[in-house]
Amino acid sequence: MSRRTRAIALGVAVLAASIVAGLLVGPVHIAPGAALRWLISFGDQPSGMSEQQAAILADLRLPRVIVAGLVGASLSASGAAYQAVFRNPLADPYLLGAAAGAGLGATIAVAFGPSTAFAVTVPLAAFIGAVSGVGMAYGLGRSGLGGRSSTSLILGGIAVASFLTAVQTFIQQQNADTLRQVYSWILGRLGTTGWDDAGIALPSVVIAVTTLWLVRRLLDVIEVGDLEAESLGLNVGRLRLVVVVAASLATAAAVSVAGLIGFVGIIVPHTVRLLAGSSYRQVLPLSVLFGAAFLILVDVVARTAVAPAEIPIGVITAFVGAPFFVLALRRSGRRAA
Amino acid sequence: MVHRFIGGIAAVLLLASCGEATIPQGPPNEEPSSTAPFPVTIEAANGDVTIAAHPRRIVSLSPTSTEMLFAIGAGDQVEAVDDQSNYPSDAPVTDLSGFEPNVEAIASYGPDLVVYSTDPGDLDSALEGLGIPALQQPAAAALDDVYVQIEQLGVATGNAAEAEVVVDRMRTEIRSITGSIEPPSEPVTYYHELDDTYYSVTSSTFIGQLYSLVGLENIADEAKGAGGGYPQLSAEYIVDADPNLIFLADTKCCGQSPRTVAARPGWDRIAAVENAGVIPLDDDVASRWGPRVVDYLRRIAEAVAEVMEAKAA
Numbered sequence: 001m002s003r004r005t006r007a008i009a010l011g012v013a014v015l016a017a018s019i020v021a022g023l024l025v026g027p028v029h030i031a032p033g034a035a036l037r038w039l040i041s042f043g044d045q046p047s048g049m050s051e052q053q054a055a056i057l058a059d060l061r062l063p064r065v066i067v068a069g070l071v072g073a074s075l076s077a078s079g080a081a082y083q084a085v086f087r088n089p090l091a092d093p094y095l096l097g098a099a100a101g102a103g104l105g106a107t108i109a110v111a112f113g114p115s116t117a118f119a120v121t122v123p124l125a126a127f128i129g130a131v132s133g134v135g136m137a138y139g140l141g142r143s144g145l146g147g148r149s150s151t152s153l154i155l156g157g158i159a160v161a162s163f164l165t166a167v168q169t170f171i172q173q174q175n176a177d178t179l180r181q182v183y184s185w186i187l188g189r190l191g192t193t194g195w196d197d198a199g200i201a202l203p204s205v206v207i208a209v210t211t212l213w214l215v216r217r218l219l220d221v222i223e224v225g226d227l228e229a230e231s232l233g234l235n236v237g238r239l240r241l242v243v244v245v246a247a248s249l250a251t252a253a254a255v256s257v258a259g260l261i262g263f264v265g266i267i268v269p270h271t272v273r274l275l276a277g278s279s280y281r282q283v284l285p286l287s288v289l290f291g292a293a294f295l296i297l298v299d300v301v302a303r304t305a306v307a308p309a310e311i312p313i314g315v316i317t318a319f320v321g322a323p324f325f326v327l328a329l330r331r332s333g334r335r336a337a
Numbered sequence: 338m339v340h341r342f343i344g345g346i347a348a349v350l351l352l353a354s355c356g357e358a359t360i361p362q363g364p365p366n367e368e369p370s371s372t373a374p375f376p377v378t379i380e381a382a383n384g385d386v387t388i389a390a391h392p393r394r395i396v397s398l399s400p401t402s403t404e405m406l407f408a409i410g411a412g413d414q415v416e417a418v419d420d421q422s423n424y425p426s427d428a429p430v431t432d433l434s435g436f437e438p439n440v441e442a443i444a445s446y447g448p449d450l451v452v453y454s455t456d457p458g459d460l461d462s463a464l465e466g467l468g469i470p471a472l473q474q475p476a477a478a479a480l481d482d483v484y485v486q487i488e489q490l491g492v493a494t495g496n497a498a499e500a501e502v503v504v505d506r507m508r509t510e511i512r513s514i515t516g517s518i519e520p521p522s523e524p525v526t527y528y529h530e531l532d533d534t535y536y537s538v539t540s541s542t543f544i545g546q547l548y549s550l551v552g553l554e555n556i557a558d559e560a561k562g563a564g565g566g567y568p569q570l571s572a573e574y575i576v577d578a579d580p581n582l583i584f585l586a587d588t589k590c591c592g593q594s595p596r597t598v599a600a601r602p603g604w605d606r607i608a609a610v611e612n613a614g615v616i617p618l619d620d621d622v623a624s625r626w627g628p629r630v631v632d633y634l635r636r637i638a639e640a641v642a643e644v645m646e647a648k649a650a
Contacts, residue, residue, distance in 0.1 A: 052579070052606055307571065308571050310535075310570065
């Protein structure tokens with residue numbers, strides 16, 4: 001087995017294990033044997049399991065595991081893609097104003113929308129906000145700042161993010177009664193996830209991740225440099241646009257159902273690089289697998305660490321992610337030296 | 338100290354209004370006059386507050402204090418209230434913010450007394466610098482805090498007797514509500530919902546204590562230690578705990594109703610949902626600690642009575 005196949009096999013195994021763990025572990029004790037039988041029989045209620053427990057597995061845990069997996073895969077794959085096209089190891093899915101745009105969209109929906117329809121309007125507005133945020137950053141980076149380089153795009157993103165955050169803070173401050181709603185959304189909200197969230201996220205995630213997958217070889221070329229890539233006949237501007245659109249679509253879908261979950265897009269791709277080298281032919285699929293597994297496991301911690309209370313998932317990704325990231329950096333530094 | 342002081346004033350006022358010879362219970366050095374109780378000094382949460390003269394231009398930055406002021410008959414002394422003070426409807430609402438108070442905007446109303454709940458930083462010192470007396474009334478931790486705050490406002494606004502009447506009425510009504518409830522033979526459990534991401538309260542909070550008064554058991558108490566009394570519960574835990582009653586304090590903020598609760602995945606099996614035990618509350622009443630806690634408690638007691646009736650049937 002080649003190193004590459006081994007890495008993929010490991011990713012699949014880790015993802016499968018995390019899905020099982022996500023189903024078996026939670027604040028409500030369900031006998032693991034019964035839960036496994038439930039899973040193997042595709043939802044038939046085995047003997048020894050109450051109707052309540054079957055409902056918890058089918059209506060609460062399974063959709064939560066699936067959405068966590070989709071969100072983790074989206075954020076990691078987008079992170080890897082952004083890092084390639086911007087040639088910046090710190091690029092993450094929120095870089096180009098996606099998070100700020102989504103936050104503004106959600107805030108507008110909470111402040112001015114009908115409260116009875118939040119379940120639909122907040123994800124939708126967050127999605128529109130994320131896509132518009134990136135659109136503005138891209139437009140600004142290309143025309144306003146005169147260059148086509150990745151730096152001007154990043155600067156455009158920073159300007160757009162500051163502007164949108166300012167607008168969001170203003171609206172929030174004018175509608176103080178919406179504070180709590182907006183904050184609980186910003187900190188991540190897998191706690192209320194159901195099948196409808198999986199339905200909202202799935203199409204964009206599949207389209208976006210498939211697109212990134214298809215261009216994974218070109219990412220290796222573009223990472224070398226714009227001039228070099230162009231000399232090889234690659235249309236760098238167009239490829240960057242395709243990647244930004246696809247990654248932003250995945251980010252927007254993730255943000256719309258799960259709120260803002262930071263750091264996943266940085267730590268997962270970098271960990272994968274330590275594991276399997278830096279070619280995007282491996283980094284991209286492995287980011288999908290490990291990103292999904294990572295967020296499923298983090299969500300298990302979120303709902304069990306202080307059970308029956310919850311910890312916002314965004315808090316844990318940063319809390320676990322930051323020290324882990326430093327360790328990974330130190331290891332890679334030593335290896336390089 | 339405050340109690341004795343207020344008691345003294347109340348006794349004096351009672352004496353003046355009834356004209357009967359009662360022995361004053363307050364400190365003997367109390368001035369036996371109802372017309373000039375000012376200046377008064379109040380031991381408030383922000384230290385001793387001295388109010389030199391009968392206030393006529395009060396600014397309230399706390400919706401609860403606004404409700405208290407109007408309940409004790411000080412409504413016509415109120416010049417301006419903050420943007421969240423929506424009760425009673427004749428309160429002079431302005432765009433002043435209690436969350437991010439703007440001292441210059443407050444001062445523009447020419448207040449002779451400012452009542453506020455939280456000080457994000459320099460509110461108290463800034464008002465002191467302007468020579469405006471400011472009274473802090475933080476969120477109540479228990480019913481006794483509510484009574485003390487109402488009595489403080491009574492003294493501060495020259496309505497001590499009416500404040501005493503309001504407090505007495507609240508005490509009596511709460512006693513009659515809790516007295517009307519038979520202690521349940523088997524535990525009646527509840528879940529109090531603060532928002533649609535399942536933030537709740539434990540029994541240690543002010544709201545939680547109200548439910549304990551009528552003998553309810555809180556499913557969020559399992560989560561003690563998490564969230565300082567306001568834990569965010571797991572959906573699966575709520576479904577598994579299977580509460581008899583669900584109280585929705587998120588009908589306004591988040592548009593929740595018995596219908597939306599029943600539509601949540603897995604929630605249709607909860608006893609409260611199956612037996613019409615999902616009780617919509619007014620978010621404001623269920624988050625303030627003013628005189629309307631009596632209405633709130635009555636609503637809870639009615640819900641408990643219905644559950645017990647259904648259980649008996």
